[in-house]
Amino acid sequence: MTTLTAHVVGRADEVPVGEGRAFTAGGTPVAVFRLRDGSLRAVAAVCPHAGGPIADGQSDATVVVCPLHLNAWRWDGTPTTDAAPLPVYPVREEAGTLVVEV
Amino acid sequence: MTAILGAGTRAVAELEPADTRARIVVVGNGMAGARLVEEVLERDGGRDFRIIVFGDEPHGNYNRIMLSPVLAGEADEADIVLNSHDWYAERGVELRAGVRVERIDTVAKVVHAADGTATPYDHVVLATGSHSFIPPMTGVRTASGDLLPGVVGFRTIDETREMLAAARTHRKAVVMGGGLLGLEAARALQAQGMAVELVHAMGWLMNAQLDAEAGAVVRRSVEELGITVHTDAMATEVLGTHRVTGVVLKDGRTLDCDLLVVAAGVRPHTDVAVRSGIEVERAVLVDDRMATDVPDVYAIGECAQHRGTVYGLVAPAWEHATVLADLLTGANPGAAYTGSRTATKLKVAGVDVAVMGVSTPERDTDEFLVISEPKRGVHLSVVVRDDRLVGATLVGDTRKVAFLTQAFDRGTPLPAERIKLLVDLSDGEAEVGVAELPGDSQVCNCNGVTKDRICGAVAEGCTSLPKVMDATRAGKGCGSCKGLVQRIVEWAADGALTEEESASWYVPGVPMPKPELIAAIKEHDLRSVSAVFATLARGGQEDAKSKMGLASLLKMIWGADYVTEPDATFVNDRVHANIQRDGTFSVVPQMKGGVTTPDQLRRIADVAEKYDVPMVKVTGGQRIDLLGIRKEDLPKVWADLGMPSGYAYGKSMRTVKTCVGSDFCRFGLDDSTQLGIDLETRFQGVESPAKIKMAVVGCPRNCAEAYVKDVGVVATGKGRWEVYVGGAAGASVRKGDLLATVSTPAEVLELTGRFLQLYRENGNWLERTYDFVPRFGVDRLKAVLLEDSEGLCAALDEGIQRSVDAYTDPWARDLAEPASPGQFRTSLPLTVLPRVPVR
Ligand SMILES: Cc1cc2nc3c(=O)[nH]c(=O)nc-3n(C[C@H](O)[C@H](O)[C@H](O)COP(=O)(O)OP(=O)(O)OC[C@H]3O[C@@H](n4cnc5c(N)ncnc54)[C@H](O)[C@@H]3O)c2cc1C
Ligand code: HEM
Ligand code: SF4
Ligand code: FES
Numbered sequence: 001m002t003t004l005t006a007h008v009v010g011r012a013d014e015v016p017v018g019e020g021r022a023f024t025a026g027g028t029p030v031a032v033f034r035l036r037d038g039s040l041r042a043v044a045a046v047c048p049h050a051g052g053p054i055a056d057g058q059s060d061a062t063v064v065v066c067p068l069h070l071n072a073w074r075w076d077g078t079p080t081t082d083a084a085p086l087p088v089y090p091v092r093e094e095a096g097t098l099v100v101e102v
Numbered sequence: 103m104t105a106i107l108g109a110g111t112r113a114v115a116e117l118e119p120a121d122t123r124a125r126i127v128v129v130g131n132g133m134a135g136a137r138l139v140e141e142v143l144e145r146d147g148g149r150d151f152r153i154i155v156f157g158d159e160p161h162g163n164y165n166r167i168m169l170s171p172v173l174a175g176e177a178d179e180a181d182i183v184l185n186s187h188d189w190y191a192e193r194g195v196e197l198r199a200g201v202r203v204e205r206i207d208t209v210a211k212v213v214h215a216a217d218g219t220a221t222p223y224d225h226v227v228l229a230t231g232s233h234s235f236i237p238p239m240t241g242v243r244t245a246s247g248d249l250l251p252g253v254v255g256f257r258t259i260d261e262t263r264e265m266l267a268a269a270r271t272h273r274k275a276v277v278m279g280g281g282l283l284g285l286e287a288a289r290a291l292q293a294q295g296m297a298v299e300l301v302h303a304m305g306w307l308m309n310a311q312l313d314a315e316a317g318a319v320v321r322r323s324v325e326e327l328g329i330t331v332h333t334d335a336m337a338t339e340v341l342g343t344h345r346v347t348g349v350v351l352k353d354g355r356t357l358d359c360d361l362l363v364v365a366a367g368v369r370p371h372t373d374v375a376v377r378s379g380i381e382v383e384r385a386v387l388v389d390d391r392m393a394t395d396v397p398d399v400y401a402i403g404e405c406a407q408h409r410g411t412v413y414g415l416v417a418p419a420w421e422h423a424t425v426l427a428d429l430l431t432g433a434n435p436g437a438a439y440t441g442s443r444t445a446t447k448l449k450v451a452g453v454d455v456a457v458m459g460v461s462t463p464e465r466d467t468d469e470f471l472v473i474s475e476p477k478r479g480v481h482l483s484v485v486v487r488d489d490r491l492v493g494a495t496l497v498g499d500t501r502k503v504a505f506l507t508q509a510f511d512r513g514t515p516l517p518a519e520r521i522k523l524l525v526d527l528s529d530g531e532a533e534v535g536v537a538e539l540p541g542d543s544q545v546c547n548c549n550g551v552t553k554d555r556i557c558g559a560v561a562e563g564c565t566s567l568p569k570v571m572d573a574t575r576a577g578k579g580c581g582s583c584k585g586l587v588q589r590i591v592e593w594a595a596d597g598a599l600t601e602e603e604s605a606s607w608y609v610p611g612v613p614m615p616k617p618e619l620i621a622a623i624k625e626h627d628l629r630s631v632s633a634v635f636a637t638l639a640r641g642g643q644e645d646a647k648s649k650m651g652l653a654s655l656l657k658m659i660w661g662a663d664y665v666t667e668p669d670a671t672f673v674n675d676r677v678h679a680n681i682q683r684d685g686t687f688s689v690v691p692q693m694k695g696g697v698t699t700p701d702q703l704r705r706i707a708d709v710a711e712k713y714d715v716p717m718v719k720v721t722g723g724q725r726i727d728l729l730g731i732r733k734e735d736l737p738k739v740w741a742d743l744g745m746p747s748g749y750a751y752g753k754s755m756r757t758v759k760t761c762v763g764s765d766f767c768r769f770g771l772d773d774s775t776q777l778g779i780d781l782e783t784r785f786q787g788v789e790s791p792a793k794i795k796m797a798v799v800g801c802p803r804n805c806a807e808a809y810v811k812d813v814g815v816v817a818t819g820k821g822r823w824e825v826y827v828g829g830a831a832g833a834s835v836r837k838g839d840l841l842a843t844v845s846t847p848a849e850v851l852e853l854t855g856r857f858l859q860l861y862r863e864n865g866n867w868l869e870r871t872y873d874f875v876p877r878f879g880v881d882r883l884k885a886v887l888l889e890d891s892e893g894l895c896a897a898l899d900e901g902i903q904r905s906v907d908a909y910t911d912p913w914a915r916d917l918a919e920p921a922s923p924g925q926f927r928t929s930l931p932l933t934v935l936p937r938v939p940v941r
Contacts, residue, residue, distance in 0.1 A: 016668060017669070018667060018668055018669020018670070019668050019669055021927055022927070036632060036644065036669070049270070050270065050683070051685075052685065053681075053685040056673040056681065056685075056733075057673070058646045058649055058650075058669065058670075058671075058672060058673075059646055059669065060643075060644040060645055060646040060649075061643065061644055062643075062646075063646050064646070065646045065647060067672065067673045067674075067681055068681065068683065068685075070647070072646065072647065082179060082263065082266065
């Protein structure tokens with residue numbers, strides 16, 4: 001079991017509702033999404049399939065879709081296709097900043 | 103990654119220790135073993151028997167013969183699950199998946215498994231199937247005895263996954279073995295984008311089933327797929343230390359590869375039987391009761407040898423299971439298996455093949471009839487002995503298979519004109535009429551389902567193909583009979599058929615066909631994608647994969663009043679450029695009709711230098727593509743270009759190609775260039791179900807390929823223009839249908855607009871015009887657009903005009919004001935993506 005470290009990666013308003021943005025958290029590239037209900041999700045920014053930019057993908061309440069070949073993952077990181085799982089990270093808003101634990 | 107297919111959510115059934123039921127232990131959870139369990143349960147065997155199943159594979163039970171479509175990407179893993187772990191748990195069957203049986207103590211009547219358990223039995227059934235045979239070749243195994251990485255057999259889902267993974271990361275495959283499995287593997291890997299070479303040790307493909315000529319026909323069809331075939335080629339050595347890098351053939355040639363699929367035959371799994379002292383020849387010997395020489399030990403499926411024959415197909419395996427279930431449960435104590443006459447109907451590498459009995463004449467008196475049309479990929483032959491059909495081989499055309507199977511199985515009389523066995527001489531009625539098919543003729547060979555049983559299921563209320571398939575199992579084996587099953591179901595239901603609902607939905611996330619969806623959107627005044635989900639989707643659930651299609655539809659319906667939401671929009675449409683494999687973008691400025699100016703070219707050249715554009719390329723659509731632009735540079739690039747977007751990224755009107763026409767060309771009959779520019783000006787950026795490409799040419803020499811465009815316009819002289827629609831020259835090639843000949847450019851513009859709007863309102867998401875036009879029907883299209891037969895023209899004209907009026911150049915718009923904060927922020931991670939070469 002590795003322990004997680006919290007990183008402030010940017011301002012909360014950098015991620016508009018419904019979109020994703022890429023950040024680095026302690027050297028790990030992460031894609032942070034804000035869902036329609038305002039909640040946040042953080043996943044790996046690099047697609048495990050062929051390295052696609054996940055932050056450019058489309059999302060909904062249950063899945064995120066990579067823009068390159070349209071593989072999709074649930075927010076717990078499990079794939080809906082036969083792709084490898086997508087790493088997920090805890091994320092929260094704190095005093096107007098985005099905090100991701102990696 | 104090792105996801106478990108058919109994984110369960112429930113705990114394995116807990117069995118009481120005081121259970122007094124007799125125990126059936128099944129060794130092997132494949133096609134035969136699982137079928138035995140089903141058949142026993144169907145005969146109420148669950149009352150008298152406690153069933154324990156051991157399976158070496160960790161998965162629930164899946165349809166092995168569907169692995170080829172999975173490998174080809176035509177079926178999903180989830181589609182081929184037969185019985186999941188939950189299925190077993192719900193029926194009180196104990197499934198020990200992932201546990202290998204080592205040995206049976208036939209005296210103490212105990213099964214010993216690799217996990218150290220000892221399981222007592224009353225009856226034990228061997229259903230261990232076969233494994234891929236790996237011929238001895240130098241270097242094929244590592245020092246530890248494992249296969250060299252990159253070398254794989256084709257038998258299990260795990261091997262299939264390994265090949266799929268390799269297809270994503272590697273380029274070149276060699277498939278060893280030109281039989282059924284090898285051909286399937288080769289076709290599938292080729293469909294996955296690998297370069298495939300097939301090596302076969304024998305003189306022709308499928309030599310076990312076909313004669314040399316039929317094999318040559320199959321070869322031609324396989325080669326047409328782009329697969330290189332080497333026959334009489336024996337692989338003797340495998341190269342590579344950490345991963346396979348190639349194979350050496352006996353004649354000294356070396357074929358490079360980074361994946362080697364070995365499909366050189368199978369060998370029955372007999373190790374358990376041998377270790378347990380059960381009599382084995384090529385496979386485990388059984389009698390007509392599927393019993394081995396040891397009491398209470400049985401064998402079924404590919405691991406069994408019956409009257410000298412070891413079968414390699416699923417139909418006999420399933421017959422074994424049925425007979426044994428009859429005997430064990432006492433449902434039919436007299437049941438006996440006397441052998442299968444295997445008539446096989448398969449699709450191999452895209453070619454229909456049916457074989458039964460012998461393939462060539464064996465006696466002087468045998469009649470042998472052959473029809474060979476290699477050009478068409480058709481080769482048919484029959485062998486007749488003493489007025490009875492003893493063999494038939496059909497390649498490329500299996501329409502007569504129902505009749506021939508009948509004649510082969512039952513010895514029904516043959517027509518005196520033997521040629522009628524192979525072709526219908528009468529007229530066009532070539533397909534076996536469903537109505538004329540005798541009720542007891544077998545439709546599904548894998549599951550032995552007759553026409554009568556299918557009709558019975560329909561009569562009992564199964565009103566859709568999937569329901570009939572569930573009830574009868576017809577079509578659930580190799581699937582090659584599905585078309586016939588569908589036709590019988592349609593005939594039996596006599597119009598009372600329900601389609602699976604979702605097939606008609608415009609997008610998967612909203613349960614409505616397109617016309618209904620459009621009506622509902624208008625009725626509820628839904629102007630954004632989120633509003634559509636909230637009002638019309640089941641439970642208000644949004645669905646990421648439906649967003650693009652809905653966004654396009656809403657833009658079509660509302661024009662400028664559509665409410666854009668960034669999350670409803672695919673990245674290409676969000677940043678108005680085409681995402682490339684390395685996460686950069688391509689920028690194609692508009693160049694109407696393919697006409698440009700020195701000033702535009704100068705600006706493009708300046709931009710290319712300023713932003714270090716790795717490649718500048720002339721596109722197939724007569725404009726210039728700047729490839730490899732970073733997302734964050736997009737707005738600056740647009741500003742410096744000062745040209746509008748060419749829409750080379752969207753599901754929309756893309757480009758109008760033209761030829762130089764009457765201005766310069768000595769053949770030119772009319773001003774094609776100007777008409778092209780006018781068309782592009784009018785319809786620029788118009789959204790549609792799929793991309794739209796147009797062209798205008800100044801004479802029928804067709805230099806800008808107008809006959810193969812979604813809309814193509816051809817000048818024929820004296821001011822007249824022909825308008826073609828539904829053409830294509832992409833993955834499919836289709837010449838457009840002539841919609842009308844008109845006398846003015848204005849009429850061309852009007853007719854094109856009407857056609858586009860009809861397509862936009864009725865085309866399914868991603869349905870190109872070349873599919874839409876034949877589906878709608880050319881005659882109906884003409885009636886609707888030219889004679890206004892359905893009174894739609896005014897509405898169509900109005901609809902397209904609304905979209906034309908709503909056009910704004912997306913580049914200019916978002917330059918003035920970004921659509922959302924960080925719209926152009928890079929999403930490129932810090933790690934390295936696949937590098938696109940710089941020329
Ligand atoms: C890609 C492919 C395509 C095919 N296409 C067709 C087709 O179109 N038509 C057709 O009729 N046939 C086809 N076949 C053949 C068909 O799949 C087989 O005939 C059928 O699966 C045989 O069933 P079985 O139960 O005897 O063996 P299997 O399905 O192989 O099942 C045997 C099971 O036993 C397990 N096992 C083995 N040893 C042990 C042990 N010691 N302990 C525990 N478990 C053990 C194995 O892991 C395996 O799961 C195809 C086969 C393949 C691989
Ligand atoms: C992901 C894959 C593809 C991408 C990104 C792509 C991209 C493009 C782009 C951007 C254009 C337009 C150029 C322009 O508008 O000026 C174009 C044109 C074209 N593409 Fe593709 N394309 C792809 C796949 C294909 C495939 C698979 C085929 C053929 C089977 C194909 C055939 C064509 C043709 C024939 C043209 C020219 C169109 C014309 O003449 O009007 N493309 N492609
Ligand atoms: S981008 Fe087009 S040409 Fe290149 S591999 Fe894909 S389909 Fe083929
Ligand atoms: S790179 Fe993400 S799906 Fe292919």
